[in-house]
Amino acid sequence: MRSVASRFAPYQELAEHLLQATISEPMDAAHDVGHLLRVWGNAERLMAEEGGDRSVLTAATLLHDCVHVPKDSPLRLSASSMAAEKAGRVLDSLNWTAGDVEKVRHAIEAHSFSAGIVPTTLEAKILQDADRLDAIGHIGIARCFHVSGQMNRPICDLFDPGADRRALDDRAFAMDHFQTKLLTLTGSFQTATGRRLARVRHDKVRDFLNGLLEEVLPDAMTVSH
Structure with missing residues (x-):
């Protein structure tokens, strides 16, 4: 993991230790x-324009998924809080200050879409x-x-792939996840840099979905937002 840890310079020794916990x-x-x-690369782009404590973000990035909870688990809503608790224990063992440990814990708890915690x-x-x-x-x-493939969900509803005449259900169809989550994320970004980068990626998701809808059902309605 040394080659991976080197990406987190000048905190590569910290990264090598924290990777083991993840x-x-x-x-x-x-x-x-x-x-x-990839998350670290995104964080570096954001820090370049927004600032931020690099050591805290190194630890938060490496530990944000340090407790794995499957997407279909009833514990999914608690995944980020469970990861934050584990991160706190790991950083306590490294003699981090209580204030910095709390910063990492809060960042991990608030990163999750499912948790719905506002980052402060x-x-x-x-x-x-x-x-x-x-x-x-x-x-x-x-x-x-x-x-979706891991969970054996089909790509789309055979007769109504765009959910024009039914309720969206991303637990049943992979394509529904585009409209229930992926295309809703852009408005939730916290930083000006994040919002700018998200808009570009949002448009790619929208265009892909529209192209996919055209292929699975030629007269399917496209998504405009």
């Missing part, structure tokens, strides 16, 4: 080391934006279909 948990391809590196610190806002950027755009599309 990879000790089961991981899927949508929440793996690649996801951590710059670092928490950056982590939430960085994580949500990885949920949209081309990588967000790939992750959506990967998770």
Whole structure:
């Protein structure tokens, strides 16, 4: 993991230690080391314009998914709080100050879409934006279909793929997740830089969905927003 940890310079030693706490948990391809590196890359872009404490964001990024809870688990809503608790224990063992531990814990708790916690610190806002950027755009599309495939969800409803005459249900169809979540995220970004980057990725998701709708059912209604 040294090559991965080196991406977090000048905190590569911290990163190498914290990676062990994360990879000790089961991981899927949508929440793996690649996801951590992409979120970190997003965080670096945000920090370049917004500022933020790099050590806090290093720890928060590496530990934000350190407790793995499957998407269909009844414990899913508690995943970020469980990860925050574990992160606190890990950082306490490294003799971090109580104030910095709390900053990391809050950032991890608030990053989750499911938890619905409003981030109140710059670092928490950056982590939430960085994580949500990885949920949209081309990588967000790939992750959506990967998770849906793991759960044996079909791509779409055969007769109403755009949900024009039925309620959306992303637990039943992968395509429904575009309208129930992916295309709703842009308005939730916390930083000006995050909002700018999200708009570009949002448009890619919208265009992909419209193209997919045209292919699965030629007269399907497209999405304008």
